[in-house]
Amino acid sequence: MAGLDRAEKQQLLSYLEDHLLGATGGVRLFEAASKTWQGTAHGRTLARLRDEIDGERTTLLRSLRAQGHRPNPAKMTFAYLSAAAARLNPLNVRRTGDGPGAQLELEALQSLVRGKEALWETLLVLLDAGWSFPGYDRESLGRMARRAREQQQEVAAIMTATAAERFRR
Template identity: 70%
Template structure:
């Protein structure tokens, strides 16, 4: 097993913090989407996705802390500001499941999950190079990457099954 240098670990921490920042806003965007779609056939799916995304964010934070790293306070403040903006839901201000705002909201959710999938794939590649991550082993990271792919498919299914309805006058 290879031991990363201090500089390499700092690069990794910056990368993980950026994903933590995105996850913080993403958790809020998924909550807003779940609220928007509550009572529809897709509300439960989005509520379930919100729970999974929230748990994965907590797991990422726990891994950083287990590595002895405290996330940058300025970045976390920025994450909280992003989460506050997400409460307004600028992509879907009207908060409905129809129209271009709803489409953009679903596309943004899918993009966030794709970014998360890339994180897990990157950590898997680093494992292959001899890195280790508290709380993450190959099996867990592979599971998270596969789950992200499934989450993207769930969002895509909502987009496809509701697209025609969404753009009707």
């Protein structure tokens, strides 16, 4: 993070760490959703998205570590506790593809991916302002922002393809 003073660097690292925490919970929510839709094409899509997001989370963690930053243990404990709660699938406790719980689950997944897209877009702006991030360049950040938009579209496609049936049950 060339050209940053200590306070600026700490603010940015805190922002990145918060996205790492969100990604930790997001992976678990995608896991829960893939179980909801297990045995269907939607389940396979959600499992693939979970794997992609988990990979992006790992890359973000590596970037933080490359900058000499170790995530706050208290925050990470909170993230893992939240992730454990996500495994219980509080939005869709029945773990079915019908009703408002399934709708809320899909909407939450879209929101998570939108937040991730905002991260990549923010880093692109900062990169243009002369900041640097280990493990990321303009091409990789642009690719990740585009992929986040595609991921949102994939979740939205599941939501729209199943909405009428979901609320008929």
